[in-house]
Amino acid sequence: MKEEVLQKARVFDSNGTIKRSVDEALEKLKIFRAKYPFTEKPEAIETLTPEDIFITDKGEIGEFFRYIEYQLKPLGYLRTYPKVYLQIRRQIDLFKELLYVVVDNKKSLAEKVDAPWKEIKGLGGDSHIAKKIIFCFNYETGSVIPIFSTSHLEHFLNIIQETPWLPIHYDALSLGEKYETLTAELLKAKESSQITKPWEITYFCRFLYETYTPPKIITEAQRKKLREKALMEQRQQFAKFIELLNELKAKGKISSEQWRAYSEQWQKNTETRQELTDKLQRLK
Numbered sequence: 001m002k003e004e005v006l007q008k009a010r011v012f013d014s015n016g017t018i019k020r021s022v023d024e025a026l027e028k029l030k031i032f033r034a035k036y037p038f039t040e041k042p043e044a045i046e047t048l049t050p051e052d053i054f055i056t057d058k059g060e061i062g063e064f065f066r067y068i069e070y071q072l073k074p075l076g077y078l079r080t081y082p083k084v085y086l087q088i089r090r091q092i093d094l095f096k097e098l099l100y101v102v103v104d105n106k107k108s109l110a111e112k113v114d115a116p117w118k119e120i121k122g123l124g125g126d127s128h129i130a131k132k133i134i135f136c137f138n139y140e141t142g143s144v145i146p147i148f149s150t151s152h153l154e155h156f157l158n159i160i161q162e163t164p165w166l167p168i169h170y171d172a173l174s175l176g177e178k179y180e181t182l183t184a185e186l187l188k189a190k191e192s193s194q195i196t197k198p199w200e201i202t203y204f205c206r207f208l209y210e211t212y213t214p215p216k217i218i219t220e221a222q223r224k225k226l227r228e229k230a231l232m233e234q235r236q237q238f239a240k241f242i243e244l245l246n247e248l249k250a251k252g253k254i255s256s257e258q259w260r261a262y263s264e265q266w267q268k269n270t271e272t273r274q275e276l277t278d279k280l281q282r283l284k
Helices: 003-010 017-035 042-047 063-071 082-090 092-102 109-113 128-141 150-160 175-191 201-211 220-250 256-268 270-281
Strands: none
Touching (some): 082 092, 092 128, 109 128, 109 175, 175 201
């Protein structure tokens, strides 16, 4: 991460208010998971009732989504409407099928996000509600984050990363593949500093939102411009790296097999690119 980001992290939440808020929400997550132990006992999904989703005679959100939206608000904000929950109630059997995907430890994060959420009106689009449900039921894996907007993740990574982070074929990825890629990059960034490494992931994400609040509306044109800039920078860096490999190969410093291996390593491991480049520069 950039040094200026780490400087802000050093002085973040000096009175511990945000830390206490996150800790309290994590305790509520334990209560929620005890009430709905779907991860530990997937068969318990069948006990979910329509009233857990939406209580029609009272016009109120049921307990399941009251936790998701309100009790667990410090673990990721959602802006939803009662009619979404009413629609989920009407399609509760399909919703249960989606929950089975959520708690399936053989499914990747991309597969969970790319499940047919859009079949229930209000759960498609960027799938914010689905992503929060996935976060709540996969929290202990350490591979999920409480940021549910794709554009927000792109915004944060563009600000905090020292080097371009976008894979070359990013635009061709599915929503779930993008989210999995963005999540992995953010987790790597968090772990790269001794300051933020010990932080609980929700606390780290709160730091990002409090310090680098995303614009209220990011247009598709703005998002495209950010992606194009990052991709252009990455392509330029890759071209320079290939020039270095070609020079070393021409001098007999590396073999054709090593050329291919180093090229593949640069593309796959974004966090070690500079280290690899420095290592090869020393061979010149």
